[in-house]
Amino acid sequence: MGERVEFTAATKRLVAERAAHRCSFPDCDRPTVGPDTSGSGAIHTGVAAHIYSAAAGGPRGTGGLSAADLADPQNAIWLCAVHSRVVDANSGKEYPASVLRSYKSLRETRAMLEQQGRELPGGWLHRLIVERGPVLRPGSSISFGKLTLLKGGSASGKSALCEWLAAFAEPGRLWRWRNRDGNSWPFTVRLEYFNPQPKFASVELLQSGAIRYRDQGVPTPVPSIGLQALYVAPEHTIPNNHDDLEFVSSQLGLHEGVVLELPNYIDEFGTGIVKNVRFSRDEEGFLLLADVANTRPGLAFRVLSHSERAQVVCEFAIAACRAWSERAITLLLMDGGMAHWPLAHFERYAEHLSHPARSFQTLAITPRNLDAAHARKAGWQVVTLVGTESDVYVETD
Numbered sequence: 001m002g003e004r005v006e007f008t009a010a011t012k013r014l015v016a017e018r019a020a021h022r023c024s025f026p027d028c029d030r031p032t033v034g035p036d037t038s039g040s041g042a043i044h045t046g047v048a049a050h051i052y053s054a055a056a057g058g059p060r061g062t063g064g065l066s067a068a069d070l071a072d073p074q075n076a077i078w079l080c081a082v083h084s085r086v087v088d089a090n091s092g093k094e095y096p097a098s099v100l101r102s103y104k105s106l107r108e109t110r111a112m113l114e115q116q117g118r119e120l121p122g123g124w125l126h127r128l129i130v131e132r133g134p135v136l137r138p139g140s141s142i143s144f145g146k147l148t149l150l151k152g153g154s155a156s157g158k159s160a161l162c163e164w165l166a167a168f169a170e171p172g173r174l175w176r177w178r179n180r181d182g183n184s185w186p187f188t189v190r191l192e193y194f195n196p197q198p199k200f201a202s203v204e205l206l207q208s209g210a211i212r213y214r215d216q217g218v219p220t221p222v223p224s225i226g227l228q229a230l231y232v233a234p235e236h237t238i239p240n241n242h243d244d245l246e247f248v249s250s251q252l253g254l255h256e257g258v259v260l261e262l263p264n265y266i267d268e269f270g271t272g273i274v275k276n277v278r279f280s281r282d283e284e285g286f287l288l289l290a291d292v293a294n295t296r297p298g299l300a301f302r303v304l305s306h307s308e309r310a311q312v313v314c315e316f317a318i319a320a321c322r323a324w325s326e327r328a329i330t331l332l333l334m335d336g337g338m339a340h341w342p343l344a345h346f347e348r349y350a351e352h353l354s355h356p357a358r359s360f361q362t363l364a365i366t367p368r369n370l371d372a373a374h375a376r377k378a379g380w381q382v383v384t385l386v387g388t389e390s391d392v393y394v395e396t397d
């Protein structure tokens with residue numbers, strides 16, 4: 001290596017247009033094109049900056065990407081002249097690739113909404129920091145992309161992270177962590193987000209069991225950032241005493257009345273892999289039917305495989321998150337479930353969830369065999385939890 005891998009003019013233009021010619025640095029957002037001082041021309045101040053470096057030894061390194069991948073639009077972030085220098089200062093240490101990918105996906109999501117005359121409601125999750133508590137080393141942090149994929153062995157705290165994030169919407173998610181031995185108290189998790197200015201909030205679980213939120217450092221007894229988190233942990237087995245409606249409602253943590261209405265939105269907002277979802281009712285209760293790709297159309301939910309059932313549940317979740325994201329910062333948390341899907345299924349959902357048209361963010365536990373290079377190329381954020389029990393640390397590329 002040593003040769004710089006430059007973006008082509010066509011790539012630079014594409015990256016600029018996908019950012020709507022605005023700087024992707026979240027609290028800059030400045031236009032990178034405008035009239036020049038002569039009064040008749042235009043001046044361009046934007047830069048297609050490399051996320052992974054143009055050459056070995058550059059800021060952030062090359063991430064093991066091939067020359068072709070380094071030159072790909074996915075490896076470029078559109079920045080103003082000032083911020084293109086800021087992110088590369090100090091060898092890019094303050095702005096790792098994961099943070100730049102998060103900025104890029106935020107800008108592209110905003111650009112798509114702005115083009116439709118809309119704004120990003122609520123904001124955008126940027127980073128979670130575990131300041132004190134069990135499992136993860138103090139100070140561990142994860143940066144969110146549009147889609148963040150969580151990898152790690154058993155007992156590495158994947159579900160714990162999902163729960164702690166969900167606690168910014170639902171205090172009950174912290175409850176099982178009270179009375180735990182070996183915690184240093186208060187157990188504290190901090191969440192940084194853009195709204196559109198940088199903001200932060202935290203939640204503390206006190207040794208007494210009390211839960212204290214803070215908004216910009218100021219204590220408050222209730223969740224304050226207006227996060228909608230949908231936590232899905234698909235179960236394999238449908239309990240005997242549950243009809244399909246009760247089962248799907250319990251998977252999603254949504255009221256049965258809401259779940260009955262959601263199929264009307266799945267064809268429009270879902271992935272297209274599951275279609276024609278409908279409930280019918282008999283003396284046994286509610287029966288769910290769906291056309292799932294690669295199965296006979298109209299099969300009953302109960303006769304689908306575990307993985308197919310989890311896909312149907314995921315479509316309900318996507319439809320609900322799509323609706324919430326019109327109004328609030330919305331996070332879909334896929335704890336398990338997707339992790340056991342065949343890789344091809346998983347990747348189709350990952351592509352859908354990472355598209356800028358989905359204005360909510362997703363954190364999903366990934367299958368073990370996910371190819372990190374493929375994920376990086378697709379712009380998915382991959383976070384790996386390394387270690388077990390009380391000494392887990394975070395690796396982000």
Ligand SMILES: [Zn+2]
Nearest residue numbers: 023028080083
């Ligand atoms: Zn800027």
